[in-house]
Amino acid sequence: MSASTTQALPARAPRPRRSSLRSWRWSDRLVYLLAWLSGLSLCLVAAALILYLGVRGIEYVSPSLLFSRPTAGVDQSQIGGILDPLLGTLLVVAIGILLATPTGVCSAVWIVEYGRPRWLARAVESSIEIVAGTPDIVIALFALTLFQLGAFGFLSFTAQGGGVYGRSFLTAGVAVSLLAIPPVFLATRDGLQALPGHQREGAFALGKTRVASIRRVLLPGVRPNIGTGVTLGMGRIIGDTAIVFLLLGVGASQRFDFQGGTPGLGALRGTGSTLTSYIYTTSPAGEGNAPQKAYAAAFVLLLMVLALNACAGFVSARGAGGRMSFGDRVRFGAWA
Amino acid sequence: MKRIRRLTAALTFSGVLGIALPALAVAASVITISGATASAPLVTLLAQKYVKVKPHQVKFKIAQGGANVGIADVAAGRVTMADVSRDPLPSDPSGLEFYPIAKYFVCVVTNTANPLANLTQAQAQAIFTGKVRDWSQVPGASAHGTIDLISRTSSAGVLTTFQQLLLGNKTVSSIASQEPSEGLLQQKVKSDPNAIGFLSDYFALKGVNPVGYNGVGCSVANAVSGQYPGVAHFYEVTRGPATGASKAFISWIKHSAAARKIIASSWIPLN
Amino acid sequence: MLERLRHPWSDRRAELVLGAAAASVCLVIGLMIAFVAVRAWPTFAHNGLSWLGPGGNTEHQIGKMLYTGPHPPASAYHLSAWPLIYGTLLTSGLALVFGMTFALLAAIFLVEFAPLTVRRVLVPVVRLLAGVPSVIYGLVGILVLAPFVGNHVISPAQKRSVEYVVQLDGTGLIVAVVILTLMITPIMVALIADALSTVPTAWREGAVALGVNPLRATLAVSLRAIRPAIVAAGAFACARAVGEAVMIAMVSGGNAFTPKPWDGVVFLFEPLLTLAASILNNADALSAPAVGSTMNAFALLLLFSAFVLSLGSYLVKLPLRRYHAGLR
Numbered sequence: 001m002s003a004s005t006t007q008a009l010p011a012r013a014p015r016p017r018r019s020s021l022r023s024w025r026w027s028d029r030l031v032y033l034l035a036w037l038s039g040l041s042l043c044l045v046a047a048a049l050i051l052y053l054g055v056r057g058i059e060y061v062s063p064s065l066l067f068s069r070p071t072a073g074v075d076q077s078q079i080g081g082i083l084d085p086l087l088g089t090l091l092v093v094a095i096g097i098l099l100a101t102p103t104g105v106c107s108a109v110w111i112v113e114y115g116r117p118r119w120l121a122r123a124v125e126s127s128i129e130i131v132a133g134t135p136d137i138v139i140a141l142f143a144l145t146l147f148q149l150g151a152f153g154f155l156s157f158t159a160q161g162g163g164v165y166g167r168s169f170l171t172a173g174v175a176v177s178l179l180a181i182p183p184v185f186l187a188t189r190d191g192l193q194a195l196p197g198h199q200r201e202g203a204f205a206l207g208k209t210r211v212a213s214i215r216r217v218l219l220p221g222v223r224p225n226i227g228t229g230v231t232l233g234m235g236r237i238i239g240d241t242a243i244v245f246l247l248l249g250v251g252a253s254q255r256f257d258f259q260g261g262t263p264g265l266g267a268l269r270g271t272g273s274t275l276t277s278y279i280y281t282t283s284p285a286g287e288g289n290a291p292q293k294a295y296a297a298a299f300v301l302l303l304m305v306l307a308l309n310a311c312a313g314f315v316s317a318r319g320a321g322g323r324m325s326f327g328d329r330v331r332f333g334a335w336a
Numbered sequence: 337m338k339r340i341r342r343l344t345a346a347l348t349f350s351g352v353l354g355i356a357l358p359a360l361a362v363a364a365s366v367i368t369i370s371g372a373t374a375s376a377p378l379v380t381l382l383a384q385k386y387v388k389v390k391p392h393q394v395k396f397k398i399a400q401g402g403a404n405v406g407i408a409d410v411a412a413g414r415v416t417m418a419d420v421s422r423d424p425l426p427s428d429p430s431g432l433e434f435y436p437i438a439k440y441f442v443c444v445v446t447n448t449a450n451p452l453a454n455l456t457q458a459q460a461q462a463i464f465t466g467k468v469r470d471w472s473q474v475p476g477a478s479a480h481g482t483i484d485l486i487s488r489t490s491s492a493g494v495l496t497t498f499q500q501l502l503l504g505n506k507t508v509s510s511i512a513s514q515e516p517s518e519g520l521l522q523q524k525v526k527s528d529p530n531a532i533g534f535l536s537d538y539f540a541l542k543g544v545n546p547v548g549y550n551g552v553g554c555s556v557a558n559a560v561s562g563q564y565p566g567v568a569h570f571y572e573v574t575r576g577p578a579t580g581a582s583k584a585f586i587s588w589i590k591h592s593a594a595a596r597k598i599i600a601s602s603w604i605p606l607n
Numbered sequence: 608m609l610e611r612l613r614h615p616w617s618d619r620r621a622e623l624v625l626g627a628a629a630a631s632v633c634l635v636i637g638l639m640i641a642f643v644a645v646r647a648w649p650t651f652a653h654n655g656l657s658w659l660g661p662g663g664n665t666e667h668q669i670g671k672m673l674y675t676g677p678h679p680p681a682s683a684y685h686l687s688a689w690p691l692i693y694g695t696l697l698t699s700g701l702a703l704v705f706g707m708t709f710a711l712l713a714a715i716f717l718v719e720f721a722p723l724t725v726r727r728v729l730v731p732v733v734r735l736l737a738g739v740p741s742v743i744y745g746l747v748g749i750l751v752l753a754p755f756v757g758n759h760v761i762s763p764a765q766k767r768s769v770e771y772v773v774q775l776d777g778t779g780l781i782v783a784v785v786i787l788t789l790m791i792t793p794i795m796v797a798l799i800a801d802a803l804s805t806v807p808t809a810w811r812e813g814a815v816a817l818g819v820n821p822l823r824a825t826l827a828v829s830l831r832a833i834r835p836a837i838v839a840a841g842a843f844a845c846a847r848a849v850g851e852a853v854m855i856a857m858v859s860g861g862n863a864f865t866p867k868p869w870d871g872v873v874f875l876f877e878p879l880l881t882l883a884a885s886i887l888n889n890a891d892a893l894s895a896p897a898v899g900s901t902m903n904a905f906a907l908l909l910l911f912s913a914f915v916l917s918l919g920s921y922l923v924k925l926p927l928r929r930y931h932a933g934l935r
Contacts (some may be wrong), residue, residue: 028822031712032720035822038709039716039729042796045789046732049739049747106628114622124629127636133843133913134639135850137883138906142639144893145646145903148414165368165397181632211621239740241853246890271397276742283746284523285857291750298743305738309731326730327801330737330794331843370891401891404673408895411677427674469770481763482770490670491892510664513774513862516888528776 050302057299060292066300070278082297085278088169089304091267092244092274095173096180096237101230103177104184109214112192132182140246143175147247156269170268172247179240180233186328187229191222224315231312232329238304241276248277275301365581370399371406371419372493373517374536375570378438379419381598382589389594394581400517403493407432410575416582418573421493421536423500433578434571437589439604442498442566443540443554444547445522449529450479454548457504463532466509471530479530485512486524486533494518497568498534502549538602560604567604643910646903649896653684658904662687665863666880669889672897683897690863691905694879697780697866698855699848702787707841709788710795711830717796718803719825733800737793745857748786753777753858756876765873773877778860781875786854791844798843802836803829835924842920846913852883859884882909 024032068081107124115121147155148166156168195218203213219226248271273281279297282290312329369379376398383396399415406418411429424434444460446452453476455463462468463483471479487508488495499507515521515533522539525531537556540546546554549566558564572578578586589595590606599605616624651658668686675683717729757777766775806829814824830837860878863885868874880888882905893899 024820024822028820031826032822035712035716035720038712039721039725042713042736042793043725043729043732046736049736049743052747052751053743103628103632106625107632110622110625110629114625120626120630120633123633127633129917130636130914131632133846133917135846135852135883135909135913137850137852137886138643138909139639141886141890141902141906142642144890145642145899146638178635209615210618211616214621235738239738239742241740241742242887245853245887276740279742279746280853280857283742283857284520284749285745294746294750298746301740302743305740306735309734309738313731325801326734327798330734330797399891402673405892405895408673408892408898412894412896414894425674429677466771470767482766482774484774484776490667491673510667511770511772511774513776513860514666 053295053299053302056295057302060296061299065293065296070273082275082278082293082300085273085275085297086300088244088248088272089238089274089276089301091169091272092172092176092248093234093237095169095268096176097230097234099174099177100180100184100233101226104181104229104233105188105219105226107181108185108188108192109219112189113210113214113218128182128185131178135242136179136240137242137246139175139178140243143171143243144246147171147174154269156271165271167247167271168269169248169272172244173268175243175247176237176240179236179243180230183232183236184226184229187225187232188222190328191225192218195221227315228312228329231308231315235305235308235312238301238308239276241280244274245277245280248273275304365393366395366397367417367581367585368397368399368415369406369417369419370401370409370415371573372403372421372570373400373519374403374421374440374492374494374538375419375438376400377538378570378599378603379572382437382595383585385594385598386585386588389588389592394585402489402491402516403496404491407573410573413575416574417578417586420571420573422496422568424571425496431575433574433576435573435578435586435590436569436571436606437586438570438599438606439559439567440570441537441554441559441564441604442494442502442534442568443537444502444532444549445525445535445540445544446477446532446547447479447525447529448543448545450477451545452477452532452547454551456550457502460549461503461506464503464508464512465506466511481530484528484531485509486521486528486531487512487514488518488521489514489516491516494534494536498566501566501568502534556604570603640910643903643906646900647907648900650684650686650900650904653681654686658686658688659692660687661689661865665690665885666861666888667863669885669892669898669901672901673892673895675895675897677896679895679897684900686901688882688905688908690865691880691882691885692908693865694859694863695849695881695883697879698783698787698859698881699845701780701784702791702848703841703845705784706788706792706795706844707837710792710799710840710844711837713792713796714799714803715822715825715830717800719821733793733796736789737797741790741851741854742857744786744790745854748782748854748858749778752782752785756782761876765876769870769873769877773862773864775873775876775878776860777876778858779876779878780859780866783855783859783879786858787848787851790851790854791848794847795840795844798840799833799837802833802840806832838920838923842916846916849881849912849916850883850909852881852887855881856884856887861888 065081066086067083069083070080070085107128111121111124144166146152148164150164152166152171153164155170155174156165199217199221200213203217208216275297279294279301282294282297284291316329369383380398383398387394387396401409403418403420403422406415406420407428409415410418411432420434421440424432444455450471452474459468459474463474464485464487466485468474469483471477471481471483474483485508495508499505513524515524518535518539521533522535522542522544525533525535525544535544537554537559540554541556548554549564552558552563552565554564554566559567572582572586572589574582577583596605665686665688672679672683717726717733721729754777756779757775761775761777769775803825810828810832811824814828815821819827859880861880861884862878863880864878866874866877866879870877886902886905889898889902893902
């Protein structure tokens with residue numbers, strides 16, 4: 001700062017201090033204290049949860065656990081590892097996201113770019129809201145009844161005697177994709193709405209059709225938003241228990257159960273388990289008798305959720321405008 | 337570019353065919369089973385042995401849920417066979433065939449810290465119907481405080497068997513906490529010193545204290561000799577007479593030596 | 608055929624395809640509501656309005672349904688769902704009350720009072736807590752909290768006082784409410800904090816300029832301004848609490864008992880069951896028609912309540928539209 005400016009400008013104004021607590025009423029002081037306590041206790045609870053699961057989990061997690069398959073056994077030291085549930089989680093997430101992303105993105109593009117007839121646009125928006133608000137147990141129940149109809153036998157298998165089993169990775173993946181559609185839809189829609197109008201106008205002025213402008217101008221512009229939505233959707237899918245519990249079947253074993261002779265299609269049409277259904281089944285609430293394995297699996301699951309959260313933060317930080325607000329990110333990533 | 341796209345399309349197509357065709361060729365029949373948690377360990381072992389003995393013919397899918405769930409499933413055509421751990425009841429749906437495959441027995445069990453040796457029928461009735469609620473009123477018990485009754489959910493066949501054979505057809509009180517599987521009942525009794533429940537022999541002889549009944553100890557020897565009254569059958573139930581793969585499986589269980597050996601390991605063979 | 612697909616699509620075709628994707632979502636939702644309603648109809652038809660009333664242990668009634676065959680008589684559908692409805696209302700209501708208080712305080716802390724370092728920690732913490740799967744909460748509840756309550760908080764005298772009616776073992780109302788509060792608070796904190804930060808600073812500064820201390824300024828100005836957002840957050844959290852099945856199934860005791868407030872402290876330890884947890888517990892018995900119909904009826908009730916909550920929050924927000932800040 002040169003000498004002239006120090007004389008021209010007043011001395012830097014003192015930063016406004018918070019009014020000293022002593023001037024407050026005692027009820028205000030109490031509320032202030034409670035507010036601090038609430039905030040800090042949230043941090044404490046999260047720390048306690050992570051630490052407890054970490055301690056218990058690390059006790060029982062070992063590389064052999066991660067890479068060995070579950071086996072049937074009476075004592076919990078004999079029931080093997082969590083490789084199948086881990087792969088099962090990844091498989092369900094993959095199927096769910098593969099189904100949800102095109103649907104969500106296409107719906108959002110249609111709503112923002114076209115949106116006629118109006119009644120259909122309103123219906124679509126309401127449906128997405130309804131899906132976002134539906135408890136996952138209701139979706140699971142509906143999916144189970146739907147996929148046990150004869151017409152859907154190709155998605156799972158039909159037992160001798162005519163009963164469609166209705167439970168398989170494919171059916172679970174389809175049901176779970178319903179959970180991931182709202183985050184993807186909302187993120188994409190917000191991103192598209194936040195794109196400045198001049199991008200579209202420039203594309204039209206250059207003679208591009210609407211389709212081409214969507215493909216070449218708009219969609220690349222909202223890639224970070226789609227990324228955020230997809231990551232939030234993955235978080236929702238990973239955390240879901242009710243749907244995979246009902247739709248992957250609770251067999252005596254937690255292993256992949258191939259259906260049909262081929263490895264690829266057979267795994268999809270067969271049943272198995274995911275980390276969440278494995279935790280439920282090995283906890284005292286399910287079949288099981290294996291709290292150690294439950295802790296280990298819970299620890300692995302928590303790590304995956306943490307990683308996804310970090311990913312979501314990273315992906316959305318790279319995006320430009322139309323970023324999802326804190327509330328929306330939590331709201332749509334968290335119905336787990 | 338055009339050639340690359342055509343090539344990719346052709347490769348994908350043949351890849352899909354390559355996967356799908358073998359699937360169509362190997363058409364193993366699938367037997368789905370649901371039902372009793374008491375016989376699930378036995379049926380799982382039998383199924384595993386059967387698949388080893390006759391490979392590539394049958395695949396099994398074994399679920400549980402309780403004997404009554406199994407009966408409802410098989411009556412609705414949802415599964416091929418049901419594991420049932422109780423005798424047929426008049427309220428069962430018509431058209432079902434019951435095939436006995438093994439015998440088992442039911443014991444009253446307490447925690448190992450409470451080594452109750454014996455209960456008469458009257459005592460058992462009083463405890464399980466909720467008339468007696470404190471361990472101080474039970475002679476021979478070393479536990480103190482309220483009796484924690486552990487029972488099974490109403491889908492259980494072992495519950496029906498227990499009520500019929502050991503409780504003189506009285507029903508277990510609704511105060512009892514209801515566990516959906518034998519394993520969970522065993523676990524509850526193991527972890528609570530004041531607990532009392534009932535289990536099939538496979539679960540009752542491991543880690544909990546089996547209680548005698550009317551002076552007869554609950555053991556394999558007494559069950560085989562006929563002295564212990566709580567002996568019942570495991571059945572495989574089909575809708576209509578068993579056909580095809582399920583018929584082959586049931587007759588293998590009844591007639592093969594390997595199956596008999598498996599049954600004799602922890603249960604009682606039919607003959 | 609591939610040739611044709613390669614050429615750029617016309618706008619019309621793109622509109623139809625994209626519209627079909629969007630309409631398929633509508634279709635699936637409509638199908639879901641129709642399916643659940645149609646399958647739930649028999650149990651309502653046979654029970655009438657008394658289905659919602661009290662009258663016996665619901666789990667036992669469902670258990671009896673397993674004994675009926677593929678074509679059950681009308682009497683097989685008998686059910687009184689009140690214990691489950693009461694359980695749902697009780698847990699969700701208590702969790703909402705505690706959670707909302709907690710969330711308001713924490714949100715005010717986050718936006719107004721937290722130093723930057725604490726804020727940088729608290730935001731990821733809230734996001735993490737909101738994203739933890741419910742099965743992990745249930746696991747900690749059933750392996751840590753329930754045994755703690757059962758062995759160290761409930762006294763043998765308390766157990767004896769209700770021993771002829773119900774068994775207390777730690778799983779029950781208080782564990783369920785504590786964990787449910789923990790589950791719904793982060794979502795409310797995030798939504799309310801979001802809304803608080805959109806209140807124009809001029810409004811608050813005006814209040815502070817008039818001599819009000821910062822806390823009162825927030826309470827009097829910002830909170831009033833974001834009332835629609837608070838309502839929306841509350842409705843959303845309530846819908847989440849009502850639909851929670853897995854965690855409640857693990858820690859609530861699984862007994863369709865109606866906890867009685869006049870039992871005193873023991874009221875907190877009594878087991879209960881909610882609609883969603885009951886659906887989860889009876890999922891493998893769905894092939895019995897009476898059970899399937901009942902479960903679909905519960906699901907319909909849950910759908911209906913989620914719908915009512917979102918409609919209610921919309922209606923409550925209407926008169927509050929005067930305030931522009933924080934509207935969702």
